[in-house]
Amino acid sequence: MRITLVQGDITKQRVDAVVNAANPSLLGGGGVDGAIHRRGGPAILAECRRLRATHYPDGLPVGRAVATTAGELPARWVIHTAGPVHSTREDRSALLASCYREALRVAGELGAATVALPAVSAGIYGWPVDDAARIAVTTVRAAGAELETAVETAVETALEEVRFVLFTADVHAAFARALKDAGG
Numbered sequence: 001m002r003i004t005l006v007q008g009d010i011t012k013q014r015v016d017a018v019v020n021a022a023n024p025s026l027l028g029g030g031g032v033d034g035a036i037h038r039r040g041g042p043a044i045l046a047e048c049r050r051l052r053a054t055h056y057p058d059g060l061p062v063g064r065a066v067a068t069t070a071g072e073l074p075a076r077w078v079i080h081t082a083g084p085v086h087s088t089r090e091d092r093s094a095l096l097a098s099c100y101r102e103a104l105r106v107a108g109e110l111g112a113a114t115v116a117l118p119a120v121s122a123g124i125y126g127w128p129v130d131d132a133a134r135i136a137v138t139t140v141r142a143a144g145a146e147l148e149t150a151v152e153t154a155v156e157t158a159l160e161e162v163r164f165v166l167f168t169a170d171v172h173a174a175f176a177r178a179l180k181d182a183g184g
Contacts, residue, residue: 001144003137003162003184007172010165011039014074016112017067019103021120022080024059026052026066031123032167036078040071044078063098065106077110079103083121086128093135096121100139104159113160119171129171133178136164141182 020036023029026048028037047068065081081099084092122132166172
């Protein structure tokens with residue numbers, strides 16, 4: 001599995017699955033969540049409402065992930081993950097790492113070969129960008145290593161590329177530093 005970085009708009013990525021930094025309500029919000037819901041159209045919201053009515057009546061738990069259609073996006077699926085709000089009083093790093101692990105787990109279950117990821121929690125949820133990048137990159141690299149081990153033990157996986165799609169130059173630069181620091 002290769003990790004790539006792109007500065008751009010995640011809603012324009014031609015991939016199998018786009019990961020949404022979702023509001024736990026699953027009903028849309030600001031930032032990446034709002035952009036995905038706007039560009040993807042009403043089919044995404046309709047599936048999110050069904051999920052709320054059936055599996056997640058209290059909303060998607062922080063650190064978990066669930067898939068829906070991608071609607072009008074140039075992808076097959078949207079994988080929604082609810083990121084944690086940053087706190088200076090409580091270490092929520094494990095929850096942020098869980099967002100990436102869970103998104104990749106769901107992508108694997110779907111058979112996705114290419115996945116586009118945003119900088120979860122690094123926007124309106126206030127996570128410091130350098131730390132968010134470090135957690136994201138190290139978690140995805142570890143998940144990639146686990147997938148390679150699984151392939152060696154005859155468990156098949158389709159995941160070939162994880163693409164971090166970062167909206168601004170400063171966030172892209174933070175992820176580039178984190179990827180370099182992680183040896184990749």
